[in-house]
Amino acid sequence: MPIERLVFGGMPAVVASSAMLDVLERARRAAHASIAVLITGETGSGKEIVARAIHHYSLRCSRPWVDINCAALPEQLMESEIFGHEKGAFSGADTAKAGLFELAHTGTLFLDEVAELDPRMQVKLLRVLDGVPYFRLGAQKKIQVDARVIAATNQDLDRAVGTGRFRSDLYHRLGEFEIRVPPLRERPDDIIPLAEYFLAHHSDQAHFSGAAKAALRQYPWPGNIRELRNAVVNAVISAREYEIGPGDLPARLHRGGLRAVPTSGLRLDGREREAILTALDRTEGHHQRAADLLGISRRTLTRKLKLYREQQADPADPHREISLAP
Template identity: 50%
Template sequence: MSEQARDKATVLIVDDDQVLRRQLYWALDGEHHVVEAETRAGAVAQLQGGHVDVVLCDLHLPPDLDGISEGLAVIEAARAERPSVPVIVITGTHSKQVALEAIRCGAYGFFEKPFNEEEVSHIAKQAARVRRLEQENLRLRATLGAQQGFKRLCGSAPVLERVLKQARAVAETNATVLIAGENGTGKEILACAIHEESTRASGPFIAVSCAALPESLIESELFGHEKGAFTGAAQLKRGRFELADGGTLFLDEIGELSANVQVKLLRVLQERAFERLGGTKTLTVDIRLIAASNRDLEQEVEAGRFRSDLFYRLNVVPLTLPPLRERRDDIPVLAAHFAAKSAEKHGRAPAQLEPALVEALQEYDWPGNVRELENVIERLVVLTTGPRLGLEYLPEKMLRTLPFTRR
């Protein structure tokens, strides 16, 4: 199977109407793999025996064609067999109340008959994306299983140990945490470690980079939106707060939020309640919030760019990760760890670090911190063919800053 074919999501259509199944097939074919079932039993068989990423299910299935019990049973079966598979329900015109009942039972979303083919394709893609993100999250957890929690923050420098001691203490609580530190110091890794060592470890860890999202989309990403809330909002969308329910929400670069979003975030912190964009129903969530910033938020407050009341809500337990230049003794351990990791990633034999390289790494100031060190070590592993990593393939900008020029 080609890489492109493997990337296609598999959509299960559950409907007893052959004409409708054909319409849905043509709406999805080309960008998805499509499998079909006519009944709840057929749907369960597909869920148990095949690879399914998304389910499209008519609520009115035989033998209960006048009711929705069979459709709701498909939702329950999907949650039991494949909890991460989103189910999108199909309803008749003017059946929103029925659709909302399905959503309360665990459906991802809904659309009404007669449907628009582009609308069907859009919501299927969106649901598949959510499924893919959840799978990647699970794979990441599995990959990091051998180094869960605080073990992933390599090093024993006193300045790091002080932070980790505080982090271990706060992990046992539900307190809000604000992590400060320069870019590349490992703020998301620390946030994830706190989550994994907490009572919420079995729940989701949802990370959002506030700096990576345009202001026009950040509210929709955080709080979700109702169908028709704005141009292009073809379907109901759950925001990151909803997706993090029962777990931890990590907001990175929180200093980038606009004043309007800061107000809404303050309310969520105070009441654990919000509305989707375009919606009137108040939703409540059970989350633990961890925020991070590479800016000095106290200075941002003084400059009027960040709300003081929000800052005090976030700053319950402040943690500051040190830059790598303040923990130079940890660099050999980190470099060896990244060398082994990169060798495994690229199918290379493990290589040793020459003493001259270790000395050079400890001399450099690392403006990009741990992330930059990891990238440099990966570069050396990829370019070096021998059993030892030396100075030969260090970036020119590093060599120019070192007190010696040997290569």
């Protein structure tokens, strides 16, 4: 099977499975139609790479690429980050600053973890996306920006709309075209090429034994490619021989996952919960380190754990059996 080695905006991408080739084809098509794209998929599945692929394939590829993690900042800071501010707009605003929207003018703005936007920012963003001119904080003059918006989330936005956490009008505006990045377990043909790619980064001579490859292929990878990369790096460090055997891989690979994966109600957030539990398990419950491992903010992790605890109290929830310490 041919293995594609691509680079999008400096991020290398190894693609072998037909499922991922389809995703890239969708990205290419979306790139040509100048519409908003919503990228969904579990944590660590490669959403940012797909977002960068869209920019790369688009006519805006030589124009600015600006990304913002919507979970990274508290509300007030987020507003001035996205929309900019004038000097003196609030205490500490010593100089005027352009917002990220302005910086993305003629290019692409990537809104990562978009489900984390608070309600007021959701309204403001919707208006700007609808082409309504806006003010920098404290400004007198309105500005209008032409930025192509790509958003990504590892959450079930349908559900967030259902519970009132996310505006349905913004959901539809962002999701003019949706690309779902399949989790690694749905594209097993990518596992070994990716593992070998990460291995080659760390060692010229190391290679996987047949049994190690079999173990890598059968594991469900709840943390997806990020988890796979960590497992490979750990294996290179702990292996005593150039041949990496199954014993050099994390013990959870031999147990069929840390916890039983529910066979019914396989919702995205259920798998996400698996990834979070795996990360907490591996960091012995250390929230900051678990968040780092998952590539999400500590705030997002805390919010998700709170949500899971609430669901756990709900007898209708199919994932109740998973135990979550407070």
